[in-house]
Amino acid sequence: MALAYDPLFITSEISAMDVAAASPPPMMLTQDELKRIAAYKAVEFVESGMVLGLGTGSTAKHAVDRIGELLRQGKLENIVGIPTSKKTQEQALSVGIPLSDLDAHPVIDLSIDGADEVDPYLNLVKGRGGSLLREKMIEGASKKFVVIVDESKMVKHIGGSKLALPVEIVPFCWRFTAEKLRELMEGYGCEANLRLGERGKPFVTDNGNYIVDMHLEKDMGDLRAVSDAILRIAGVVEHGMFLDMASTVIVAGEFGVKIKNKQSF
Numbered sequence: 001m002a003l004a005y006d007p008l009f010i011t012s013e014i015s016a017m018d019v020a021a022a023s024p025p026p027m028m029l030t031q032d033e034l035k036r037i038a039a040y041k042a043v044e045f046v047e048s049g050m051v052l053g054l055g056t057g058s059t060a061k062h063a064v065d066r067i068g069e070l071l072r073q074g075k076l077e078n079i080v081g082i083p084t085s086k087k088t089q090e091q092a093l094s095v096g097i098p099l100s101d102l103d104a105h106p107v108i109d110l111s112i113d114g115a116d117e118v119d120p121y122l123n124l125v126k127g128r129g130g131s132l133l134r135e136k137m138i139e140g141a142s143k144k145f146v147v148i149v150d151e152s153k154m155v156k157h158i159g160g161s162k163l164a165l166p167v168e169i170v171p172f173c174w175r176f177t178a179e180k181l182r183e184l185m186e187g188y189g190c191e192a193n194l195r196l197g198e199r200g201k202p203f204v205t206d207n208g209n210y211i212v213d214m215h216l217e218k219d220m221g222d223l224r225a226v227s228d229a230i231l232r233i234a235g236v237v238e239h240g241m242f243l244d245m246a247s248t249v250i251v252a253g254e255f256g257v258k259i260k261n262k263q264s265f
């Protein structure tokens, strides 16, 4: 299955962490075009008969559209999609992807999703769109998890973009939980803010929960230890660090597409 883009935009498939740049692109591409290129490349991993985890966000949206297109063209058959959000569920239905859920399909062949940050070890931050819980459940149940990003998402360490690390919490006494998170993360220069949605009201996830966005000044170091500590706070449902979950990351940038595969570090 070929990319529906300029054939000169060459793909490199490299297993090492230090990947070489592919050929330069023939023109300047927008960030959305880069997202689409990464998404189309990921859909090349899809085979007829697969159960697919369908990600959420502006990058994953392109993958969902492409899967729908290939189904309509008869190039893919017997696909079952497991959407990671209500929004993706609507989009997938609108493009004709048959849907199911984790109860009926507890093992997923392949999930494709975007990310907010990717570190050199393929650890991720996800959830700036608020879908981290369903994403983590579905992508954690996947035999293969392909992450699609434009190069702006690559960071030296988790939290390195200085954008938020989201934590989903129960609404009950959210200030109490937010303060516990701030205290826990104080050593990393953390600000913990309740995410607001329309008309200044708390943003509510598909699961009826709130999100606290943590902004970190410093590298957290031992991510597994921080993850465990966050999850031990009563009131926390899940956080947006996806550690050691991605099998492959596809990065589209001005210099081509790079594919990074998980290794043992």
Ligand SMILES: O=C[C@H](O)[C@H](O)[C@H](O)COP(=O)(O)O
Pocket (backbone or CB within 6 Å): 055, 056, 057, 058, 059, 060, 113, 114, 115, 116, 125, 126, 127, 128, 129, 130, 131, 132, 135
């Ligand atoms: O909750 C949102 C998801 O984790 C998204 O996958 C993530 O925020 C990346 O979204 P986008 O592709 O729009 O940058």
